Amino acid sequence: MFNESTMSGGSNGWPASAPSTQTPMTDGPVSPWQRDTMTVGGTISATAVLFVLLLSSAAFGWISTEAIDFEQATGISIPTMAWVGLGVGFVAVIALYFKPHLARILGPIYALAQGFFVGALSKAYETFYEGIVVQAAAATISVFFVMLVLYKTGIIKVTDKFRRVIIGATLGIMLLYGVSFLIMLVGGDVSFLRSPSLLGIGFSLLVCGIAAMNLALDFDLIDRGVERGAPKAYEWYAAFGLMVTIIWLYMEMLRLLAKLRAR
Numbered sequence: 001m002f003n004e005s006t007m008s009g010g011s012n013g014w015p016a017s018a019p020s021t022q023t024p025m026t027d028g029p030v031s032p033w034q035r036d037t038m039t040v041g042g043t044i045s046a047t048a049v050l051f052v053l054l055l056s057s058a059a060f061g062w063i064s065t066e067a068i069d070f071e072q073a074t075g076i077s078i079p080t081m082a083w084v085g086l087g088v089g090f091v092a093v094i095a096l097y098f099k100p101h102l103a104r105i106l107g108p109i110y111a112l113a114q115g116f117f118v119g120a121l122s123k124a125y126e127t128f129y130e131g132i133v134v135q136a137a138a139a140t141i142s143v144f145f146v147m148l149v150l151y152k153t154g155i156i157k158v159t160d161k162f163r164r165v166i167i168g169a170t171l172g173i174m175l176l177y178g179v180s181f182l183i184m185l186v187g188g189d190v191s192f193l194r195s196p197s198l199l200g201i202g203f204s205l206l207v208c209g210i211a212a213m214n215l216a217l218d219f220d221l222i223d224r225g226v227e228r229g230a231p232k233a234y235e236w237y238a239a240f241g242l243m244v245t246i247i248w249l250y251m252e253m254l255r256l257l258a259k260l261r262a263r
Contacts, residue, residue: 036232038225046107046239053111054118054243061085061119082120088113096240103236110240114247125254129261136253143208143249147215156213158220166213173207196262204256211249218242 064079092110096103122133150156180190192200222238 038230038232038234038238040222040226042232042235043222043225043238043242046104046235047242050107050111050239050243053108054115054247057085057112057115058119058122061116062123063119064116065120065123078120078124082117085113085116089117093244096237100237101231101233103240104233107236107240107243111243118247118251121251122254125258129258132254132257132261135257136250139253139257140246140250143212143253144215144246147212148219151216151219156216158216162213163217163220166210166217169210170214173210194259196259201256201259201263204252204259208249208252208256211245211252214245215242215249218245 061079061082064081089110092106092113096106096110099106122136125136126133147156151158156162176190177193180193183190192203194200218238218241221241225234225238
């Protein structure tokens with residue numbers, strides 16, 4: 001979901017070490033803090049930590065969400081804290097863009113806040129469409145590993161053009177969602193976003209595809225960070241971006257499956 005533009009330069013990223021801060025060969029052993037750089041293993045560990053927090057919070061969000069007349073599934077009561085979690089998660093993403101070196105702090109905050117929202121919303125979908133959460137989770141995991149294989153085998157290559165197209169498409173989708181939210185606030189509706197029509201299903205398929213392509217960008221981001229010797233803290237930035245993409249893909253899978261089952 002994120003890109004490597006914040007890896008270097010300016011106050012937004014981690015600038016390269018100045019010559020005066022590099023340890024000469026004659027200064028003796030280099031401390032772990034000086035020699036530690038980003039690794040794939042470290043990124044996987046950071047991602048695992050974030051997902052443990054995410055799933056723990058999601059379980060709490062699920063339990064806190066109650067169906068109204070569960071037998072008839074006539075309604076769902078989503079806790080206010082779920083919407084607060086969504087807001088906190090959004091703020092964390094914005095903050096990370098300007099302060100990527102704080103990813104180790106912002107990542108857990110995002111995981112806990114967004115996890116509660118994801119758990120509550122998943123319970124809402126499950127109330128109306130039994131088994132949909134397992135289906136969406138399975139589909140998300142499957143897409144993740146398919147994209148990983150396609151990326152590692154070179155079938156999907158992340159070029160500058162590929163990156164520009166996917167980032168542009170992603171921003172376009174986010175803009176559309178933002179506009180639809182504002183329209184909803186004034187009593188309007190962008191019907192195809194929720195409609196189980198062919199247009200609505202086609203749109204959801206497109207968005208799921210764009211979300212999947214963002215996984216390739218995340219894999220490329222990790223590889224570039226390792227190759228360039230990015231600071232150890234960058235592992236958390238990459239893990240944060242990967243988690244955002246996976247959550248987005250999962251939510252879009254829920255929406256797509258709900259449309260298909262509503263037909």
